[in-house]
Amino acid sequence: MAWRLAHTPCGWFQRHVRVEQPELLARIGQTGAVFLSHHSYHHNLLISFCKTTGLASFPVGNPPTAFSADDYLYHFTLQLNEATATNLNGGAWLFNNQGRTFLQGIRQALASRQLLLVFCDFNEPKQANQVYPFLGRQLQIPGGVIRLVEKEDAPVYFAGFHLEPSSGNYSLHLEPLQGGSAPTAGTPPLGQRYLAALERHIRRHPAAWQNWEIF
Numbered sequence: 001m002a003w004r005l006a007h008t009p010c011g012w013f014q015r016h017v018r019v020e021q022p023e024l025l026a027r028i029g030q031t032g033a034v035f036l037s038h039h040s041y042h043h044n045l046l047i048s049f050c051k052t053t054g055l056a057s058f059p060v061g062n063p064p065t066a067f068s069a070d071d072y073l074y075h076f077t078l079q080l081n082e083a084t085a086t087n088l089n090g091g092a093w094l095f096n097n098q099g100r101t102f103l104q105g106i107r108q109a110l111a112s113r114q115l116l117l118v119f120c121d122f123n124e125p126k127q128a129n130q131v132y133p134f135l136g137r138q139l140q141i142p143g144g145v146i147r148l149v150e151k152e153d154a155p156v157y158f159a160g161f162h163l164e165p166s167s168g169n170y171s172l173h174l175e176p177l178q179g180g181s182a183p184t185a186g187t188p189p190l191g192q193r194y195l196a197a198l199e200r201h202i203r204r205h206p207a208a209w210q211n212w213e214i215f
Contacts, residue, residue, distance in 0.1 A: 002076075005048050006083040013049045017170045024157070024174045029053040032113030034149050035159040036177065036194045038121040038201070039210040042170060044080055046161040048087035049172070050115050056091035058109040059084070059117040060145060063095040091115070106145060110154050117159075118145050120191075121198055123214050134195045135202065137215065141191055150190040155179060158197035162208035173201060 001008075019025050032055060037046060050057045064081065067074035081093060091114060094105040109116040124142040131140045149156060156178035162171055177193045188196075202209045 001042070001045055002080050002083065005044060005080075006086040008048060008087070010052050013052050016168075017049050017172055018164075020171060020173045024176070025053065025172075028115070028155070028157070028174075029055060031155055032109075032115060034110070034116045034118065034154050034156040034178075036118050036120065036146070036156060036190075036197075037159040037161065038198055038208075039119050040161055040208050041210055042161055042163060043119060043210075044084045045170065046159065046172070047084050047117055049170075050117065051087045051089045053115065054089070056089045056109075056112075056114040057087070057117060058091045058094050058105055058114060059088075060094045060096065060106070060119065063097050065097070103148075106148060110149070110152050113154070116149070116154075118149070120146060120194070121209075121211055130189065130191055132189075132192050132195050135199055135215070139195060139214075141195065143191055146191050146194070150178070156190065158194060158201070160197070160201035160205070160208070162201075162205040 035050075037043060040046075047057060047059045061081070064074050064077040067077065085093060091109070092105065094102055096102055098105075106116060120141050122142070123140055125140050126142075129140045129143045131138050155176070158173075158175040158177055160173040160175070163169075164171055175197045177197065178190060
């Protein structure tokens with residue numbers, strides 16, 4: 001799919017991606033949302049699928065410069081990001097090395113009720129990051145964007161995406177994590193709710209998760 005993303009029409013996504021909760025996706029098209037998702041072999045396909053909502057998409061990602069310029073992954077990531085960018089409906093990649101521009105992009109996505117996509121299912125051992133239980137162990141996920149989102153009144157969903165081998169099609173599972181208001185006292189942190197939803201998804205579809213190497 002990597003090299004066809006730039007030329008994949010909405011009709012293909014509507015035929016080949018089964019949304020388990022279509023009523024939620026229809027609501028998201030009206031309200032905007034934050035998708036907390038996971039790295040898979042198809043997460044750029046998920047980003048591209050979001051154009052079917054009619055919203056502008058703002059995926060958060062690492063810049064290709066995370067790899068050296070002579071690394072194959074640098075050139076692959078660059079091409080994949082460029083192909084995916086054609087499906088953002090006027091949105092843009094938000095790379096976490098952009099400083100103030102990065103924060104402004106996040107705030108723009110939230111304020112304009114568009115789609116902000118965050119893939120935060122990896123270990124980042126920093127003092128500011130909270131440690132949460134995950135799959136019988138612990139994971140210290142990057143918390144900066146999550147903490148910012150948690151303070152807003154934007155709806156937040158876990159978005160689980162996986163391939164259905166029997167049909168060759170894909171499924172999108174949506175799970176509400178935060179409504180259109182700030183969480184009440186006693187509510188577990190958003191990062192903890194996200195990892196709980198991710199763990200349930202991985203236990204159902206272990207082949208859908210790309211980050212097993214952290215274990």
